[in-house]
Amino acid sequence: MKELTSKFIKIRCPKCKNEQIVFGKSSSIIKCLVCDQVLAEPTGGKSRIKARILEVLE
Numbered sequence: 001m002k003e004l005t006s007k008f009i010k011i012r013c014p015k016c017k018n019e020q021i022v023f024g025k026s027s028s029i030i031k032c033l034v035c036d037q038v039l040a041e042p043t044g045g046k047s048r049i050k051a052r053i054l055e056v057l058e
Contacts (some may be wrong), residue, residue: 011051
């Protein structure tokens with residue numbers, strides 16, 4: 001059985017400095033909850049993160 005290798009990632013918005021937690025393999029565009037800036041885009045595999053990664057959560 002194949003294991004899930006993606007993790008949750010804590011990122012910081014480059015525009016308003018808001019911190020939020022996102023899934024590493026998201027299937028939809030993730031926007032900042034405060035200022036609506038795009039933080040991550042799906043690529044078919046791992047997300048393309050457009051924000052500063054603060055921590056990878058286990």
